[in-house]
Amino acid sequence: MADLLAQFREQLIELLPRLRRFARTLTQHRDDADDLLQIALEKAITRHAQWDVSSRLDSWMFTIIRHAWIDEIRVRRRQGTHIDLDAMVESADASQRDDRVEMLAVQQALARLPEEQRMAVSLVLIEGLAYKEAADVMGVPIGTLTSRLARGREALQKMLNAGEAAP
Amino acid sequence: MKLSDEMLMAYADGEVDDVLRAQIEAAIALDPQLAAAVEQHRRLRMQLRHAFDDTLHEPIPDRLLAALGTTGTSGEPASNVIDLAGAASARHRAGWHWGLREWGALAATFVIGVSLGFALLPRSSDIVATGQGELLARGVLATALSNQLAGTQHGDEPVQIGLSFTTHAGDICRTFAVRGEHLAGMACRATDGWRVDLLTAAEVDSAAATTYRQASSSLPAVVLALVDQQIVGAPFDAAAEAHARQSGWKR
Numbered sequence: 001m002a003d004l005l006a007q008f009r010e011q012l013i014e015l016l017p018r019l020r021r022f023a024r025t026l027t028q029h030r031d032d033a034d035d036l037l038q039i040a041l042e043k044a045i046t047r048h049a050q051w052d053v054s055s056r057l058d059s060w061m062f063t064i065i066r067h068a069w070i071d072e073i074r075v076r077r078r079q080g081t082h083i084d085l086d087a088m089v090e091s092a093d094a095s096q097r098d099d100r101v102e103m104l105a106v107q108q109a110l111a112r113l114p115e116e117q118r119m120a121v122s123l124v125l126i127e128g129l130a131y132k133e134a135a136d137v138m139g140v141p142i143g144t145l146t147s148r149l150a151r152g153r154e155a156l157q158k159m160l161n162a163g164e165a166a167p
Numbered sequence: 168m169k170l171s172d173e174m175l176m177a178y179a180d181g182e183v184d185d186v187l188r189a190q191i192e193a194a195i196a197l198d199p200q201l202a203a204a205v206e207q208h209r210r211l212r213m214q215l216r217h218a219f220d221d222t223l224h225e226p227i228p229d230r231l232l233a234a235l236g237t238t239g240t241s242g243e244p245a246s247n248v249i250d251l252a253g254a255a256s257a258r259h260r261a262g263w264h265w266g267l268r269e270w271g272a273l274a275a276t277f278v279i280g281v282s283l284g285f286a287l288l289p290r291s292s293d294i295v296a297t298g299q300g301e302l303l304a305r306g307v308l309a310t311a312l313s314n315q316l317a318g319t320q321h322g323d324e325p326v327q328i329g330l331s332f333t334t335h336a337g338d339i340c341r342t343f344a345v346r347g348e349h350l351a352g353m354a355c356r357a358t359d360g361w362r363v364d365l366l367t368a369a370e371v372d373s374a375a376a377t378t379y380r381q382a383s384s385s386l387p388a389v390v391l392a393l394v395d396q397q398i399v400g401a402p403f404d405a406a407a408e409a410h411a412r413q414s415g416w417k418r
Contacts, residue, residue, distance in 0.1 A: 013232070
């Protein structure tokens with residue numbers, strides 16, 4: 001049993017960078033994302049016995065992160081916290097400026113999407129999940145997933161095109 | 168055939184079957200606009216991935232590794248602390264201003280549980296035992312969690328059961344208060360028994376916990392905060408509680 005838990009931990013460590021990225025796309029804030037991920041990791045360790053070894057660990061973790069995030073929203077609504085985009089701007093490196101500006105533009109466009117579309121875009125286009133896997137993580141039928149993805153894409157494209165057109 | 172944008176999107180994502188793919192590729196060959204649309208879908212994917220590239224290369228903060236239990240808890244006092252999974256990192260979390268403010272209820276839960284609740288416990292307790300990094304109910308607490316129904320208890324049992332409910336993870340959890348010990352908390356059904364997720368100091372009103380409303384109003388705020396955090400739907404009514412007991416508290 002101890003070996004299984006050790007293996008489980010090792011696999012989680014390998015996944016950590018991607019899990020952080022997913023948490024970041026949900027929260028749009030570095031510290032919030034790490035807080036969210038910390039909660040999710042603690043839950044995963046407590047419930048590692050519930051993970052079906054034949055299934056994908058990343059999908060399982062994304063699901064846990066999503067649930068933790070939904071819980072967090074409830075807490076935040078009560079506390080009235082807002083998303084901190086300024087911190088992202090500050091974190092931009094002065095060199096490679098154009099590239100940074102584009103990265104920030106994409107991040108901010110994603111941040112403006114409704115949460116359901118943002119999650120679909122993040123799971124499929126950033127994390128590379130298949131439609132079916134992403135639908136399972138979000139707990140929706142595949143048709144719902146594809147329509148959210150399509151609407152999210154369209155909105156992103158509009159925002160980014162508008163940005164390019166501006167001087 | 169008319170190709171919808173959603174079909175082109177699915178094609179760009181590699182989500183179409185061989186037949187449709189052949190049709191789309193034939194159409195693209197004839198229509199530069201379709202080719203441009205597909206190219207735009209692919210470009211957006213690359214832009215999105217690139218926008219979050221940095222995240223993948225940032226050093227992993229210690230606290231995330233600590234959450235996995237992979238770094239030692241050096242510097243943590245061993246006395247009066249029962250090794251509850253996550254307790255050490257939760258205490259760590261309580262040290263940040265953000266954590267305490269934003270996760271107030273949850274963090275406070277662990278802080279009180281660790282600093283007060285466990286300190287009150289003798290090393291080998293009549294109601295809890297440590298196992299595999301978890302705190303498991305034993306003795307009268309385990310018996311009450313498995314058998315007692317909130318709707319039918321008399322109020323003079325050593326353990327009073329409060330709310331029973333299902334969590335986001337699908338576990339069945341119950342709140343309880345232990346008379347005499349002045350402890351209250353929340354336990355969830357696990358494969359090897361009742362996992363005590365929270366144990367804290369509490370005054371137990373002997374007349375309380377005979378109805379659901381009273382059960383919840385007599386629970387310490389930290390317990391309610393944890394319930395609020397984890398509950399899906401409403402707490403069990405008497406019928407649901409009885410049914411859950413019959414099913415062995417399995418999900």
